[in-house]
Amino acid sequence: MSIKGVFKAECPSCKERFDADFWTVIRGDHDQNLKEAIMSGEFDLIMCPACSHVFSCEETFIYIDPERDLLVFVMPESYRKEEEKWLEKMRQDYEVLRESFVEEGVLVFEPQYYFGAAPLSDLLLRDRDIEEETDVMIFMAGERGFKHAKIQPSFARRHDLPFSLPYAGTAPVRDSALEATRAIVADNDAIARVKNLLKTLEESNTPDLPFVKNNA
Numbered sequence: 001m002s003i004k005g006v007f008k009a010e011c012p013s014c015k016e017r018f019d020a021d022f023w024t025v026i027r028g029d030h031d032q033n034l035k036e037a038i039m040s041g042e043f044d045l046i047m048c049p050a051c052s053h054v055f056s057c058e059e060t061f062i063y064i065d066p067e068r069d070l071l072v073f074v075m076p077e078s079y080r081k082e083e084e085k086w087l088e089k090m091r092q093d094y095e096v097l098r099e100s101f102v103e104e105g106v107l108v109f110e111p112q113y114y115f116g117a118a119p120l121s122d123l124l125l126r127d128r129d130i131e132e133e134t135d136v137m138i139f140m141a142g143e144r145g146f147k148h149a150k151i152q153p154s155f156a157r158r159h160d161l162p163f164s165l166p167y168a169g170t171a172p173v174r175d176s177a178l179e180a181t182r183a184i185v186a187d188n189d190a191i192a193r194v195k196n197l198l199k200t201l202e203e204s205n206t207p208d209l210p211f212v213k214n215n216a
């Protein structure tokens with residue numbers, strides 16, 4: 001679940017000070033509206049209750065999407081001036097958080113640290129492009145009776161691949177994935193990330209594919 005906190009905000013227009021709600025923890029896998037607000041750049045906007053002025057007010061928040069291997073600490077852009085101090089604090093916060101994750105049995109992955117929400121917005125917008133190509137590919141795979149397995153999201157982002165891999169046989173190994181990917185590219189060579197996948201598979205020299213997510 002996403003979590004809200006209350007902070008003091010000051011209107012830059014009329015100087016009114018008021019309590020404002022901010023999201024401090026966002027579950028990207030559960031809260032599509034908040035995720036979209038980050039992508040559209042509207043996430044930090046609040047409205048002054050006195051004069052209705054809308055302004056941007058940044059607070060630190062954590063963005064979590066275990067499905068996509070994302071654990072992102074987003075600090076206000078202004079914190080960049082004291083980058084080392086804040087990174088150290090965020091790393092300490094992460095240690096506390098990590099313990100609670102381990103207790104809850106949540107998969108733990110390496111956190112990322114950003115100053116300002118813009119880099120997270122860019123990442124989520126690119127993820128959306130990847131998802132769209134992945135959906136097309138999964139549809140085409142399904143029409144040919146191919147199955148599909150998940151690719152580790154960080155690997156997919158790094159190599160600009162879809163988030164899933166089609167395969168022809170019973171298991172997502174190199175040869176069955178090559179067969180399915182070749183057939184899909186032969187039908188439609190306009191899906192850039194599926195072509196990248198084909199190249200990655202052709203260059204792979206082991207039958208097992210270490211980038212396939214085993215908890216898929």
Ligand SMILES: [Zn+2]
Binds near residue numbers: 012016051052
């Ligand atoms: Zn105001």
